[in-house]
Amino acid sequence: MIIDELVGFSNLYGSNEELVLAGGGNTSAKDGDVMYIKGSGTRLSDITAEGFVKMSRSKIAEIFTKTYPDNDKEREALSLKDLMDAKLPGQEKKRPSVETTLHSLFPQRFVLHLHPSLINGVTCSENGKNATKQLFGDDVLWIDPCKPGYTLAKICYDTLREYKNSKGRDADIVLLANHGIFVADDTVEGLGDKLYSVMSKIRGEVTEEPDFSVGDFDGDKAQEIFNVISEVFGEDSVVTYEPSVISLKYSKDKESVKEIYYPFNPDQVVYCKPYPVYIENKEEIKNFVEEYKEKNGFLPKILLVKDCGVYGVDYSQKGSETAVALFNDAMKIAVFAKDFGGAKPMSDDLTDFIVNWEAESYRSKQ
Ligand SMILES: [Zn+2]
Numbered sequence: 001m002i003i004d005e006l007v008g009f010s011n012l013y014g015s016n017e018e019l020v021l022a023g024g025g026n027t028s029a030k031d032g033d034v035m036y037i038k039g040s041g042t043r044l045s046d047i048t049a050e051g052f053v054k055m056s057r058s059k060i061a062e063i064f065t066k067t068y069p070d071n072d073k074e075r076e077a078l079s080l081k082d083l084m085d086a087k088l089p090g091q092e093k094k095r096p097s098v099e100t101t102l103h104s105l106f107p108q109r110f111v112l113h114l115h116p117s118l119i120n121g122v123t124c125s126e127n128g129k130n131a132t133k134q135l136f137g138d139d140v141l142w143i144d145p146c147k148p149g150y151t152l153a154k155i156c157y158d159t160l161r162e163y164k165n166s167k168g169r170d171a172d173i174v175l176l177a178n179h180g181i182f183v184a185d186d187t188v189e190g191l192g193d194k195l196y197s198v199m200s201k202i203r204g205e206v207t208e209e210p211d212f213s214v215g216d217f218d219g220d221k222a223q224e225i226f227n228v229i230s231e232v233f234g235e236d237s238v239v240t241y242e243p244s245v246i247s248l249k250y251s252k253d254k255e256s257v258k259e260i261y262y263p264f265n266p267d268q269v270v271y272c273k274p275y276p277v278y279i280e281n282k283e284e285i286k287n288f289v290e291e292y293k294e295k296n297g298f299l300p301k302i303l304l305v306k307d308c309g310v311y312g313v314d315y316s317q318k319g320s321e322t323a324v325a326l327f328n329d330a331m332k333i334a335v336f337a338k339d340f341g342g343a344k345p346m347s348d349d350l351t352d353f354i355v356n357w358e359a360e361s362y363r364s365k366q
Contacts, residue, residue, distance in 0.1 A: 002029050002031050002036070002109070003029065003036060003049045003052065004049075005029065005110070005188050006027060006028070006029040006036055006052065006110070007047065007048060007049055007052075008188070009027065009110070009112065009188045009191060009192075010027040010038065010044045010047050011044065011045060011046065011047065013025070013027075013044060013112060013114065013195075014043060014044025014045035014046070014047065015044075015045045018116060018117070018118065019114050019116045020043075020044050020045065020114060020115075020116075021115075021267070021271075021322070021325050021326060021329055022043070022267070022271055022322045022325065022326065023041065023042070023043050024114070024115050024267050025044050025112075025113055025114040025115060025180075026038040026044070026097040026099055026103070026113050027044060027110070027111065027112050027113070028052075028100075028103040028110070028111045029109060029110050029111075030057065030107075030108075030109050030110075031109075033056055033057050033058055034054055034055070034056070034057065034088065035054075035055045035056075035057050035060070035100075035103065035104060036052040036053070036054055036055075037052060037053050037055055037096045037097055037100045037103055038051065038052060038053075038096075038097045039051050039052060039053050039094050039095060039096060039097065040095040040096065040097050040098060041095070053087060053091050053094040053095070053096040053097075053100075054087070054088040054090070054091050055086050055087055055088060055091075055096060055100065055104075056086050056087075056088055057104060059085065059086035060083065060086045060100065060101060060104040061104065062082070062086075063079060063082050063083065063086075063101060063150075063153075064153075064154070064157050066079075066082070068150060072147070072353065072356075075149075075150055075151075076149045076150060076357070079101075079149070079150040079153075080149075083096065083100060083101060084096075098148070098149065099113060099148075101150070101153035102152065102153050102156055102182065105153070105156055105157055105160050106160075106170070106171075106172070106182070106184035107170055107184075108170065108172060108184035108185050108186050109185070109186045109187075110184065110185055110186070110187070110188060110190075110191050111182060111183070111184045112182070112183045112184075112191050112195065113180065113181070113182050113183075114180055114181055114195075115179065115180035115181075115265060115267055116180070116181070116199065117329050117332040117333050117336065118199055118202055118203060118206070118332075118336055119175070119180060119181050119198065119199065119202060120178075120179075120180060120264065120265060120329075120333045120336075121202065121206065121332070121333055121335075121336020121337045121339070121340060122175065122202055122336075122337075122340050123175050123176060123177050123178060123179060123180065123181075123265075124177075124178050124264040124265060124333050124337055124343055124344055124345070125336075125337035125340035125341055125342065125343060125344055126337075126340065126341030126342050126343075126344045127340045127341035128142070128175075128177060128340060128341075128344070129142050129144070129177070131205070131340045131341075132175055135201050135202070135205070136173070136198070136201070138167065139173060140173045140174070140175055140198065141159060141160070141163055141171045141173065141174045141175070142174075142175050142177070143155060143156060143159060143174060143175070143176045143177060144177050145177040145178045145179075145346060145347065145350060146350075147350065147353050148179075148266055148353075148354065148357065149357065152176070156174065159171075160174075170184075171184075172184045172185060172194065173194055173198060178264055178265050178266075178344070178345075178346045178350070179265055179266065180265070181195070181198065183195050183198075202336075205339050205340070206336050206339050207338075207339055208335050208336075208338060208339070209335070210246045210331055210332045210335040210336075211244070211245040211246050212242075212244045212245070212246060212328065213244065213245055214243055214244065214245070215243055215244060215245035215246075215247075215248040215249075215309065216248070217243035217248060217307060217308055217309055218307040218308060221282075221305075221307055221308055222241065222243060222305075222307075222308040222309075224282050225279070225282055225285070225303075225305050225308055225311070226239055226241055226311070228282045228285045228286075229285060229303060229311055229313055232285055232286050232289055233289075233299070233313050236315050237313055237314070237315055237320075238313070238314060238315065238316060238317050238319070238320040239311055239312070239313050239320060240311070240312040240313075240320040240321050240323070240324045241308075241309070241310070241311050241312075242309055242310050242324055242328070243308060243309035244309055244310070244328070246328075246331050246335070247304065247309035247310035247328075247331065248307070248308075248309050250304060250331060250334075251278065251304040251305055251306050251307075251308070251309060251310070252306065253306070254278065257276075257278045257304060259334055259343065260276070260304075260330060260331060260334055261275060261276065261278075261345075262274075262275070262345030262346070262351070263275070263330070263345060263346055263351055264330055264333050264334075264343065264344075264345050264346065265333075265346070266354050267326055267329075268326050268327070268329070268330050269351060269354045269355060270354070271301075271322050271323055271325075271326040272301050272302050272312075272323045272326045272327050272330070273296070273298060273299075273300055273301045273302070273323075274296070274351050274354075274355055275292075275296075275300070276300060276302035276303060276304050276310075276327065277289060277292050277300045277302070277303045277304070278303075278304050278305075278306075279303055279304070279305045279306065280305075280306045281306075285303070289303075296355075299313075300313070301313055301314055301319075301320075301323040302323055302324070302327045310324060310327055310328075311324075312324035312327065
């Protein structure tokens with residue numbers, strides 16, 4: 001059964017932390033007019049057949065024949081409504097992944113979409129586009145940074161059609177700038193082969209590995225900082241602390257923080273909030289956190305502290321750990337990107353769009 005194959009490879013890739021963190025990534029399969037797509041809020045690592053939403057492919061295709069308003073909110077709301085209307089009967093209570101329309105663009109039976117840090121070392125780099133061309137020639141399609149949701153789907157729709165017209169075949173590997181990778185194939189084995197061939201080529205270019213071992217941190221200061229953070233965020237807060245070599249390096253001084261300050265991809269915005277707070281001594285914490293909230297309208301989830309490393313704060317164990325995991329991912333990307341001209345964060349416009357994007361905030365609430 002196609003659904004068994006889909007569940008199988010979703011669980012396989014979803015349990016590999018080099019490939020998937022938190023609710024990131026999604027998968028799909030097509031059978032005639034039916035597309036099975038990962039439901040929003042599910043995780044690839046433990047998704048079952050029930051976690052997939054059955055959609056009508058022909059109804060999703062209608063979205064690309066329509067014209068939507070330029071206004072971000074109206075366009076996203078209307079196209080999302082059309083996507084919801086493409087669910088098949090019996091699926092009313094489920095919500096398909098926000099990336100469903102992208103999956104529908106590939107005619108291949110199976111599609112795998114991931115945000116691995118190694119691949120994002122290229123997609124979030126200054127030379128990402130050229131490096132992709134050099135490493136993969138015409139085999140991998142590159143998509144420039146753009147707003148997620150309908151805008152990204154429409155750009156991919158046009159680019160994939162252009163590719164087919166000029167090459168006489170369908171594209172099957174796509175790199176999305178500041179986002180991740182799409183791989184499509186008619187067989188599950190083919191998906192894996194393509195993903196790993198891209199990863200091994202990138203691996204061959206990378207000369208530095210991020211160091212997550214425990215570094216030389218100030219234990220007394222770290223404990224004091226931990227206590228003040230718990231106090232400032234309140235008794236319901238959960239703090240996750242990691243004095244890794246790499247986080248100590250990026251929190252060394254104000255100059256080093258700049259390399260990691262701006263977010264590289266949407267997952268980071270969703271799970272860590274867009275910017276960390278940099279702290280040099282415990283007296284700064286209360287004021288800096290209040291200023292951050294005043295400016296952004298929400299609390300930070302990541303604090304980088306000089307001589308201590310990274311602290312993740314949220315109001316659940318899972319939220320706090322996930323924030324640190326995603327921030328670790330950002331630091332990995334920054335290291336990998338050094339071999340591709342250095343890291344390139346998202347633009348402020350794009351970051352603001354994602355902060356306000358309803359569909360994304362729905363995802364982080366799950
Ligand atoms: Zn994605």
